[in-house]
Amino acid sequence: KRPDEYQDSFNVKGAIIDGLAVCEGVSKAFKLLCDRLGVNTMIAFGRSTQDNFGVEISHAWNMVRLNDEYVHVDVTWDMGMSEISKFTRYDYFCVSDRWMLLDHEYSSFPVCKTDEYSYFSKRNRYFISKKELRDYLSTELKKGSPILYFKINVSKDSIVAIQDKVQKQVSRTISLGMHSIYYLEMAPNAKQMCFFFRIKQ
Incomplete structure (x- = not known):
């Protein structure tokens, strides 16, 4: 079954219980988990411009507040890269606008200046x-x-x-x-x- 043809793929149930979700469902599930942990998180909506994913399409991901700084987290794309690599990837984990704007388009969101929490900086x-x-x-x-x-x-x-x-x-x-x-x-x-x-x- 294609995720985009499944009604619950746009919500938490599809992502967590059924294991079938599009970016919006994944982002909502990530926000729910962060909320349970007391982590300030919001859902961001914009467009993807990644060549590997075909034409430019609407897309959703998350923005997380860490120590008064906002960062981007795109679980959907990291899941996709992880599946391709058969290895857990963190290409879009806690990144700044500088990195996110390379293949995402968005506006009217908090500014994300720091990359210090990213996997690549930490490691x-x-x-x-x-x-x-x-x-x-x-x-x-x-x-x-x-x-x-x-x-x-x-x-x-x-x-x-x-x-x-x-x-x-x-x-x-x-x-x-x-x-x-x-x-x-x-x-x-x-x-x-x-x-x-x-x-x-």
């Missing part, structure tokens, strides 16, 4: 320089980590050019540290400059 996986990326890759490979998941600073280069550079850097670093045949699975989020790689031997 030190947001890189501005090539050296930072190289150091991270080398460290993870030395630890034998099969997963590489990080975000880089938005560049003036085209998205295709950036993806190509990142892929080459990852492949180069892996080849220097591994002496056996390996396979590399990728699931990038191009607009957000979030990169996911799984190394298989």
Whole structure:
């Protein structure tokens, strides 16, 4: 059954009980859980501009207040990226307007200035320089980590050019540290400059 053809997919029941919901139902469910925990949360309505999701469509997500700062949380898109990667993703967890506006459109909401609560900031996986990326890759490979998941600073280069550079850097670093045949699975989020790689031997 398609979620958008199911009446309860737009509410909490569809999301939590039936496991079948569109973005509005998911956002309402997230707000309910936050309300139960005493976390100030609102539902945001706007439009999505993510190329991977086809044409521009109406979309809903959440805005959460943390220590007097608002941040965006898009559970629906993180669920989608997680399903593609078979790995829990946080591309849209506690992000600022600066990041959210890369593939969302909205107006008349509280300003979200900080990225300090984002997964990438908290885990030190947001890189501005090539050296930072190289150091991270080398460290993870030395630890034998099969997963590489990080975000880089938005560049003036085209998205295709950036993806190509990142892929080459990852492949180069892996080849220097591994002496056996390996396979590399990728699931990038191009607009957000979030990169996911799984190394298989």
